[in-house]
Amino acid sequence: MSDSSHPPLAPKHLGRSSDLPASPQAAILDYVANPRANELYLVRFAAPEFTSLCPVTGQPDFAHLVIDYAPGETIVESKSLKLFLGSFRNHAGFHEDCTVGIGRRLYDEMQPKWLRIGGYWYPRGGIPIDVFWQSGAPPEALWLPDQGVAPYRGRG
Template structure:
């Protein structure tokens, strides 16, 4: 079966809505194009979020991320666009996206962007 990249992000019901639990997703094969040179940029995306009513479906996330491989985008813009799209479809209590771009011209770039629901307060962390 062949899959095509698309911008349709799917969600499913949070199975434990009464609990704040952290979902971490790592995607080491993100690719987009430099809007200045057309050369490929590679990054590892690290997502961490606390779902509210909906969780992000992983296959649709993969197909969505795959779409960027042929699009020109500055690192800062593409990282924030991905976060905005995830917030729009899932409205998480909290989400952080860390994009670590591979070296290019002797420069490493890391972009970290976050979103938090207005009335959500994180629980106190317990260190054991």
């Protein structure tokens, strides 16, 4: 992981061929200067096909992730985020560890004004698990739309 006080600003993935990282720890997230650093605004990334592995059974787990953040001096480069999220495909971790770990790493490295992540996990064993984390109270006057993911209802 990079030094969180000095996020890299020279993208390593943008415009280049990049392989899927072997693990989340090996993934390099790229950050670039925020072109609107003086504005308060929200950025949303949705990853409706996120996958990881159950650390006990090795079976695949599936989630719809929604990441919202109010940028500070930098923004995350989307290709590097895609590769980072894809690196979880062979990562064994509980839903809570994956969701909170993704949010925490982005927050620590990017240093946005605010960040939240919703992990809407599909059921295994008959129980859906939804995991939510945020860095603190959102800035006043920041428009926060609903994350738009309906609670799991099964067939009904």
